Amino acid sequence: MGDSQYSFSLTTFSPSGKLVQIEHALTAVGSGQTSLGIKAANGVVIATEKKLPSILVDESSVQKIQCLTPNIGVVYSGMGPDFRVLVRKSRKQAEQYHKLYKEPIPVTQLVRETAAVMQEFTQSGGVRPFGVSLLVAGYDDNGPQLYQVDPSGFYFSWKASAMGKNVSNAKTFLEKRYTDDMELDDAVHTAILTLKEGFEGQISGKNIEIGIIGTDKKFRVLTPAEIEDYLAEVEGQGWKYGSGFVDGVFPVLSPIAQQILDFVQKEVDADRVWGSLDNLSPSHTTWDDLINVAVQLRLNKKWDPIVLLCEWILHRSSFQLDVMCFNLLIDAYGQKSLYKKVESTYLELLEARCVPTEDTYALLIKAYCTAGLKQKAEAVFAEMRKYGLPPSAVVYDAYIEGLMKRGKSQKAIEVFQRMKRDGCQLSTETYTLMINLYGKASKSYIALKLFDEMRSQKCKPNICTYTALVNAFAREGLCEKAEEIFEQLQEAGHEPDVYTYNALMEAYRC
Numbered sequence: 001m002g003d004s005q006y007s008f009s010l011t012t013f014s015p016s017g018k019l020v021q022i023e024h025a026l027t028a029v030g031s032g033q034t035s036l037g038i039k040a041a042n043g044v045v046i047a048t049e050k051k052l053p054s055i056l057v058d059e060s061s062v063q064k065i066q067c068l069t070p071n072i073g074v075v076y077s078g079m080g081p082d083f084r085v086l087v088r089k090s091r092k093q094a095e096q097y098h099k100l101y102k103e104p105i106p107v108t109q110l111v112r113e114t115a116a117v118m119q120e121f122t123q124s125g126g127v128r129p130f131g132v133s134l135l136v137a138g139y140d141d142n143g144p145q146l147y148q149v150d151p152s153g154f155y156f157s158w159k160a161s162a163m164g165k166n167v168s169n170a171k172t173f174l175e176k177r178y179t180d181d182m183e184l185d186d187a188v189h190t191a192i193l194t195l196k197e198g199f200e201g202q203i204s205g206k207n208i209e210i211g212i213i214g215t216d217k218k219f220r221v222l223t224p225a226e227i228e229d230y231l232a233e234v235e236g237q238g239w240k241y242g243s244g245f246v247d248g249v250f251p252v253l254s255p256i257a258q259q260i261l262d263f264v265q266k267e268v269d270a271d272r273v274w275g276s277l278d279n280l281s282p283s284h285t286t287w288d289d290l291i292n293v294a295v296q297l298r299l300n301k302k303w304d305p306i307v308l309l310c311e312w313i314l315h316r317s318s319f320q321l322d323v324m325c326f327n328l329l330i331d332a333y334g335q336k337s338l339y340k341k342v343e344s345t346y347l348e349l350l351e352a353r354c355v356p357t358e359d360t361y362a363l364l365i366k367a368y369c370t371a372g373l374k375q376k377a378e379a380v381f382a383e384m385r386k387y388g389l390p391p392s393a394v395v396y397d398a399y400i401e402g403l404m405k406r407g408k409s410q411k412a413i414e415v416f417q418r419m420k421r422d423g424c425q426l427s428t429e430t431y432t433l434m435i436n437l438y439g440k441a442s443k444s445y446i447a448l449k450l451f452d453e454m455r456s457q458k459c460k461p462n463i464c465t466y467t468a469l470v471n472a473f474a475r476e477g478l479c480e481k482a483e484e485i486f487e488q489l490q491e492a493g494h495e496p497d498v499y500t501y502n503a504l505m506e507a508y509r510c
Contacts, residue, residue: 021129022122025078025151028131032077034164035064036174036194037135039146043184043214044137046075046146047191049164049199050209065211065221069094069104071139073211073219077164078132078151086130090114107138111147111155119153133163139217166198173197176320177284184214188230190284203231253296257289261296264305273308274316282318294328306332314348321352327359334367339376342367356387362398369402374411377402393419393427400433409437426457432465439472444481447472463494470503 035048048064065075066083068090076083093113097105114134121127134149148163149155160178162170173194182190188210195208205224213219222230253261260277267273280286290313297306310329313319326349333341346364349356361380368377377399381391396419403412416434419426431454438447451469454461466489473482486504489496496504 022152025129025131029078029133029151029163030165030167032079032132032164034162034166034170034195034198035075035077035135036160036162036170036191037075037137037146037148037158038160038174038178038182038187038191039144039158040182040184040187041180042144043139043187043212044144044146045184045187045191045210045212046073046135046137047195047208047210048075048077049195050207059206063209063221065209067219067221068110068136071104071213071217071219072107072110072136073138073213073221074134074136075209075211076132076134082130082132083134086114086117086132086134089117104140106142107136107140107145107147108142110138111136111149115149115153115155118149118151122152135161135163137211137213137219139213139215144213162194169197170194176287176322179283184212188212192230204228205231253292254289257292260289261293264293264297264309265302268304270308274312277309277312278316287319291324294325298328298331301335303332303335321354323349323354323357323360326354327357327363330360330363330367334363334370337370339367339371339373358392358394362395365395365398366402369399369406372406391422391424393424393430396424397427397429397433400430404433404437409441412437426459428454428459428462428465431459432462432468435465435472436468439468439475442476444472444476444478461492463489463497463500466492466494467500467503470500474503
């Protein structure tokens with residue numbers, strides 16, 4: 001007998017021992033926006049996404065972090081109206097305690113009273129569980145404290161926790177970066193980087209909220225301006241755990257990172273490199289330094305040092321295995337045409353229970369294309385479907401670029417057409433690749449047609465797109481057309497670079 005017939009009863013256990021309505025409440029929490037909390041050595045941080053349903057909503061009227069007492073704050077994931085009720089009940093309980101004992105209510109006691117209210121709503125007729133989970137941050141005589149309270153009324157203390165729709169990635173990121181001696185400012189930085197993990201769009205002081213409490217025992221919510229200051233501080237730090245890496249991002253190297261970079265570029269002996277890296281402290285700062293160095297090496301096309309560095313991180317260091325390191329290693333082996341090493345690294349990634357990203361699959365395809373293994377490249381798409389992942393523009397772009405480099409232009413066109421048939425959203429990179437392909441084939445009229453289609457689809461051309469189109473016209477000696485596109489580039493606010501000027505000069509030489 002299944003549990004479905006018990007799903008409408010709050011007070012009746014199912015045969016499997018569950019109160020199904022509580023599971024539905026936890027589903028509501030899991031569908032809510034991501035929230036998190038971090039207990040530092042000298043305070044507590046709670047943070048959350050604050051995405052509004054419409055740009056017409058007055059953002060100042062939406063407050064997801066609330067103050068319960070001067071020294072206790074709370075944030076939620078789940079249903080906002082339920083949170084409002086719990087805030088009112090908690091404040092009332094805190095006021096009653098203060099009137100009776102003439103002192104602030106301890107954090108643990110307020111959490112216990114709030115959890116009791118939530119638990120009562122799991123065993124009473126005519127009510128339903130609260131569709132929220134709470135993270136309560138406070139500072140009292142027992143020091144900084146962070147508690148999570150779930151719809152069942154179950155509560156427990158945490159060093160760092162997360163809840164909401166991106167809970168899995170957020171908790172994994174926190175597990176990797178958390179240290180017991182973390183200071184309050186470091187905790188704020190970590191909270192911002194954790195929210196970035198699954199954040200859709202550009203993060204700013206207006207679409208996240210952060211509350212802090214320090215040794216002054218005064219809880220407060222940071223202003224958007226203060227959040228922007230923290231965002232500026234973490235720029236270039238905190239490479240995303242579990243999300244691959246981002247092309248076009250230039251790492252900011254600390255003095256230590258610069259020393260590591262200089263050393264690994266000069267030293268070729270693996271034992272000496274690994275022996276030196278063994279002396280590094282396993283902190284989140286060191287992690288950022290190592291990843292920044294690896295990304296800089298990638299920009300410098302230094303594949304051997306990347307292999308040494310990433311192999312040390314994955315096989316010898318105490319850092320948690322991270323898909324970014326696997327991706328960097330797959331990329332390096334692919335660039336060295338060592339496709340067997342690429343395959344073994346991918347299998348190792350799966351054995352480590354890391355989740356492959358679209359970057360992983362794109363790099364696999366690039367490696368196979370470089371080795372001329374078209375069938376294996378096609379098999380990557382089947383591998384993605386096996387895991388229920390629709391091929392994205394990033395993966396298709398990698399395939400098209402790999403085929404173009406192998407001189408397989410017709411096959412690249414077929415993949416592009418398949419991409420459109422599959423309903424995949426074409427990116428700026430996709431259009432740029434195809435404009436470049438048709439330009440090299442002296443088919444500028446098709447390149448222009450794609451450029452017009454691109455703009456009609458609200459896909460914004462970048463400087464590489466304009467340069468590819470200028471090149472397309474230049475190859476056929478169409479000076480006026482090339483000059484027209486050059487002017488459009490400037491009107492779009494782009495600053496022509498040396499490649500664009502060279503393309504324009506090529507038109508006049510023809």
